[in-house]
Amino acid sequence: MTFSRTIFSINCMLLTACFISLCSCSSTDQEMADDSTTYVEDACSVTRYHEICVHSLASFSNTAKRDPSKWARAGVSVTITQAKLVSQYLANLQSRNTTRGRNRVALSDCIELFQDTLDFLHGSLDVLRNFTGQDFNSQMEDVISWLSSALTDEDTCLEGFGGHAGWKMKRNHLLQNEVLNSTYMTSNALALVNKLATSGPQQPLKDP
Numbered sequence: 001m002t003f004s005r006t007i008f009s010i011n012c013m014l015l016t017a018c019f020i021s022l023c024s025c026s027s028t029d030q031e032m033a034d035d036s037t038t039y040v041e042d043a044c045s046v047t048r049y050h051e052i053c054v055h056s057l058a059s060f061s062n063t064a065k066r067d068p069s070k071w072a073r074a075g076v077s078v079t080i081t082q083a084k085l086v087s088q089y090l091a092n093l094q095s096r097n098t099t100r101g102r103n104r105v106a107l108s109d110c111i112e113l114f115q116d117t118l119d120f121l122h123g124s125l126d127v128l129r130n131f132t133g134q135d136f137n138s139q140m141e142d143v144i145s146w147l148s149s150a151l152t153d154e155d156t157c158l159e160g161f162g163g164h165a166g167w168k169m170k171r172n173h174l175l176q177n178e179v180l181n182s183t184y185m186t187s188n189a190l191a192l193v194n195k196l197a198t199s200g201p202q203q204p205l206k207d208p
């Protein structure tokens with residue numbers, strides 16, 4: 001987009017007969033691009049893993065703008081995608097049936113932990129999609145406690161990696177990073193929900 005805009009600007013400059021209306025149109029595009037960067041930067045300013053936040057949520061900028069409830073939803077939904085990816089990796093590893101002993105136990109523990117994580121995340125998303133003004137505080141409390149539990153589960157799985165030599169093997173390095181990513185995204189989602197909780201329910205009221 002930047003590239004084609006640059007070309008367009010150069011054409012504009014070369015063709016001195018560039019219409020004022022066209023030029024102002026192009027500068028509006030520029031402003032929109034700046035705005036969307038600002039939106040995601042603002043939203044992510046409350047998170048701990050800022051780079052991952054911006055990277056994973058940039059595409060929501062133009063729909064979420066300054067709406068804390070949309071950012072909270074987006075944060076949880078990209079975390080679900082990541083946690084599903086981890087679940088699939090874990091299931092593949094288990095189906096290869098090459099892990100033995102304590103690692104085998106750690107692997108099956110992780111699989112269960114990520115099942116729970118996904119349940120907590122889906123439950124959170126359901127509430128965030130459909131919260132009410134009246135029950136807002138208790139609903140946010142639920143979501144915050146579920147996301148905290150999800151984070152604890154992911155950390156517990158990660159500890160299994162550190163504890164046993166087998167998990168440290170190179171081929172599991174990517175998996176370990178994906179689990180780590182999942183914890184970062186969950187932490188970010190938690191921060192975005194905390195932001196929503198302090199902002200109040202005013203935005204997407206479905207209640208009359």
Ligand SMILES: *[C@@H]1O[C@H](CO)[C@@H](O)[C@H](O)[C@H]1NC(C)=O
Pocket residue numbers: 097
């Ligand atoms: C996994 O491997 C073990 C030992 O090689 C074997 O006894 C067992 O039947 C295998 N399980 C599956 C589900 O293939």
Ligand SMILES: *[C@@H]1O[C@H](CO)[C@@H](O)[C@H](O)[C@H]1NC(C)=O
Pocket residue numbers: 126130132
């Ligand atoms: C949304 O919330 C309302 C009020 O709590 C509830 O009656 C309704 O079943 C919910 N809808 C969904 C899709 O969860």
Ligand SMILES: *[C@@H]1O[C@H](CO)[C@@H](O)[C@H](O)[C@H]1NC(C)=O
Pocket residue numbers: 052055056174177178181
């Ligand atoms: C972690 O997440 C970031 C942001 O979405 C992504 O760019 C990166 O590839 C991920 N890394 C791993 C190892 O999963």
